[in-house]
Amino acid sequence: MKRKPVGKIIVNILVILLCCVWLVPVYMVIVNAFKSRAELYENIFAFPKHFTLEYFQGALKKMDFLMAFKNSIIVTVIAVGIIVLLSAMTAWMFVRSNNKLSKFLYGLLILTMLIPFQTIMMPLMQEMNQFGKFFGIPFKDSLGGLIFMYVGFGAGMGVFLFHGFIKSSVPVSLEEAAIIDGCNTWQLFWRIVFPILKSITVTVIILDVIWIWNDYLLPSLTLTSIKNKTIPLAMSLFFGQYTIEWNMAMAALTFTIIPVIIFYLLCQKHIIKGVAAGAVKG
Template identity: 65%
Template sequence: MKKRKSVVANVLVILMSILWLFPVYIVFVNSFKNRAELYENMLAWPKSFSFEYYEKAMKKMKFFHAFGNSLFVTIISILIIVVLASMTAWMLVRANNLLSKIIFSTFVATMLIPFQTLMMPLMQEMGWIRDNLHIQMLDNRLGLVYMYIGFGASMAVFLYHGFVKSIPVSLEEAATIDGCTKFGVFWKIVFPMLKPTTMTVIILDVIWIWNDYLLPSLVLSSKANRTIPLSTFSFFGQFTIQWNMAMAGLTLTIIPVVIFYLCAQKYIIKGVAAGAVK
């Protein structure tokens, strides 16, 4: 009986996996087809696997330029989020007073606010800063980084906060007795122990920032600043859509983040579990 249940469970897992990966299959096989093949049968394999449409897609997207923009925005945003969120969470845990609890609750509460309710006020505020303070927040990669830091801080602080609770205070006290400064205690003792949560934050934020379309579409208007998700929009015209090149462009877009995820996935469950139980 147990063996039969195990077989049924495995079959269900395989079927769900196939269903989940079906859109990926559609994107991949149609990226090699010409328009006639694509409209004839979307599910069939292409007659030949030629990288012609990938070359055309890369040229039209200005792939390497867009790739550099995405890389710049993603790396700078994540570095700052990791540094500031880890330090914030550590101070909130160690302070352990009413004010620190209110601040932490505020961070958690902001995770529940949908971005769609904020995007218009956000753009108005960034426009006001540009017009009155003469700081270019719109159509600027650093302005986009600034916004990602704000939107990514809440989840990062939440994850770090749970893990910091598991670190014994005695380690920090021993380091202080040995002459270590507050800055040294954090970077030499606390931060290295936060590695599982740091990897979790990095992985989740890489997937989010790299694939995000909505916020960059609101902030970046010039072609020179476009990220990879924005550059794929060049295949969608007003009257016609180049589906085969769009599929090739989408495949090129997801390959870097899939490779990154496969290399770092072992840290996800460890980091989330460590931060959730405490």
């Protein structure tokens, strides 16, 4: 029986140690969700003396978790769906057109990824309010307005990833054969091109789901009423001006991260494949 090289064993040990370091925050969140505030301040790393679901129940009630969860699901699913569809179609047309206008528009979209949101957030909100008043559409305190802005901010990265994948992994000869067989442009995209984009589509979905689901800043600027609050906004109820209910916040945070973790575990096998393929050519 061959022994493993010492170097490989050391690397494995280092990887395990790094994994433990990365898992410490998750451990702290879950363990402290079962503690009272006094017990939490005593030792944040210790196991709770008595396991109870009291703080989970209190957190669900205080933040109206079901309402916030529903709002987050609506915003995330619709925004991600629109981003994926529009980005895939736009990237495909940019790659296949390959003219000066397409290159200019593609470069313009990529440039939007370099602009920090914090530098434009106040002018953006003013413009969106004016836009809503002009067309009679309530963008302020509206899930629809929030979705609209997410689509705009997510388009650049989506087009960038799809563009690289299509350029390197979707052969033109396949599309030409489909056209010879009688496919029009619409059929060509949905029946031939889009199914090939499965891995990069899952990658874009995962990245956007994690971003939109956990985002606090944009919803805090857009949504004001309690009925429209997403989960990150509902979480802010535990952080008051003078007191912070850490145990209930940890319980709420546990409920918040579970859907994303499950979704990520189901789709993780597509991430590396999609990103690697999309990064071959830009």
